[in-house]
Amino acid sequence: MKKFYFSLYEIVVLSLLGALTAVLQVGLRLPLGIPGHTGIYLVVPLIIGVALVPKFGSGTYMGLIFGLLSAFVGAGSNPDYSVFLRYFMMGFAADVMSIAFRGYLDNIFVGVIIGAVSNFSKLAIMYVIDVVLGLPMGFILLGLGTAFIFHVIFGAIGGLIAALVLNRLYKSGVIRKNEPQPTD
Amino acid sequence: MELKTKIGIGLAAIFSFIVLMIGIQVLYSPPAPQTTPAKNVSQLNETFNKSDFIYGPQAWKPYLTKTLPIVEGNDPNGNDSFYVMFVDLYATPFGIDTLSNYTGGIKVDYNFTGLTGLAAFNVYGFAMHSNALGNIPGIYLTNRVSDPATPGDSGYYVHGDSTLTGSTPSTKSLGMDLDHITVANSAGPAFNVYNNSTYAITFIQAGGGLNALHITTDAGSNKREDFGQVTYTNNQSGTFYVSDTGGAGISDVVLMVAVNGTIPNSFALHLDSSMVNRSVFE
Numbered sequence: 083m084k085k086f087y088f089s090l091y092e093i094v095v096l097s098l099l100g101a102l103t104a105v106l107q108v109g110l111r112l113p114l115g116i117p118g119h120t121g122i123y124l125v126v127p128l129i130i131g132v133a134l135v136p137k138f139g140s141g142t143y144m145g146l147i148f149g150l151l152s153a154f155v156g157a158g159s160n161p162d163y164s165v166f167l168r169y170f171m172m173g174f175a176a177d178v179m180s181i182a183f184r185g186y187l188d189n190i191f192v193g194v195i196i197g198a199v200s201n202f203s204k205l206a207i208m209y210v211i212d213v214v215l216g217l218p219m220g221f222i223l224l225g226l227g228t229a230f231i232f233h234v235i236f237g238a239i240g241g242l243i244a245a246l247v248l249n250r251l252y253k254s255g256v257i258r259k260n261e262p263q264p265t266d
Numbered sequence: 267m268e269l270k271t272k273i274g275i276g277l278a279a280i281f282s283f284i285v286l287m288i289g290i291q292v293l294y295s296p297p298a299p300q301t302t303p304a305k306n307v308s309q310l311n312e313t314f315n316k317s318d319f320i321y322g323p324q325a326w327k328p329y330l331t332k333t334l335p336i337v338e339g340n341d342p343n344g345n346d347s348f349y350v351m352f353v354d355l356y357a358t359p360f361g362i363d364t365l366s367n368y369t370g371g372i373k374v375d376y377n378f379t380g381l382t383g384l385a386a387f388n389v390y391g392f393a394m395h396s397n398a399l400g401n402i403p404g405i406y407l408t409n410r411v412s413d414p415a416t417p418g419d420s421g422y423y424v425h426g427d428s429t430l431t432g433s434t435p436s437t438k439s440l441g442m443d444l445d446h447i448t449v450a451n452s453a454g455p456a457f458n459v460y461n462n463s464t465y466a467i468t469f470i471q472a473g474g475g476l477n478a479l480h481i482t483t484d485a486g487s488n489k490r491e492d493f494g495q496v497t498y499t500n501n502q503s504g505t506f507y508v509s510d511t512g513g514a515g516i517s518d519v520v521l522m523v524a525v526n527g528t529i530p531n532s533f534a535l536h537l538d539s540s541m542v543n544r545s546v547f548e
Contacts (some may be wrong), residue, residue, distance in 0.1 A: 186269055195276035227291035231284055
């Protein structure tokens, strides 16, 4: 029987977590007026996902699901390709960062780093799009530092929450590190 | 590499990026946006005249593209010749999605003198963090006016009854997206972000920003299913409301006043804005 990179179990888990992230984005509306505040809850399922399925590509897959669903259901103020790219990048960044910290995602400092980078990547891709669109540099640079700091802060808080949740799940025995995954 | 070393490198990299981004903002950007209104103005109470119409003549209203007419159903590239001015209402409607205890709209009282043609009111929503273009401050919401067959259109139009004769005001061309609009208020804009008494138009996607801000005659509006309505009236003085059914939140509302026909020198428009709590009407 042909072996696939992700098992059916892993695909199901990652798809559900990716969909959960999209549901959180659409369902939780916090009109704080602070850029990046959604990172508090958006990075949590992504980090838990890359911890549950410790393979490169798990975060990217969740980002793909998250981005596609968010773009289709019209999340954000401007539902279009940029929404897909922004949320896809969050998953991809979590993926890349988890390579360096594989096996330690329940560490709160690791959670803070991955959460901050993952949430910031959402902002970074927006600036890339702005530059590609040829928008005036004055527009793009205005508020750059403020937006960056808030994205880092809220992403770090989300990552901290994810690490604490993972810690509790590991300690309670609900999941185990490097647990053999059920095969198809 | 040990975990502690990796964490140290990661935290140091994030801190370095923060310093770098702040440095870029400080060194290369325009003056930092103000986070509070520049003036302690809670509402508008001012009379505007012919010289305040500094834009036009045109048939379209500012948006990402020239697809929105000033008057619902008309061709935005047609022959309508409206002269345009922008007025800061110094107020913000609060929709049902906001966490504020206050929910309600902006009440706008108008009184025309010497209106010969048709006057059209449109509204624009400004936000310090518009969620477009990387959270820059700008106008990113307006009332929908595409065509009568499209649900969600709203607007307020006043037919003039004056027979006075007039002349063409001295105007300049108005740009579209990413342009800066100058408000006619003598006190200037509430949020003078760019230090030149203007607001920037920052729509980023065609079709976006048309579902949250509405003009209505229903004082108790702000229900999610209430998207305002299109109103035509012959009353030279009256009242309409600006409501918000969106969830993103806005910082200020700018009123676009467009007038066609001749404009006599004695033309005057008095505008008064105030906040109306929705609970008062329920």
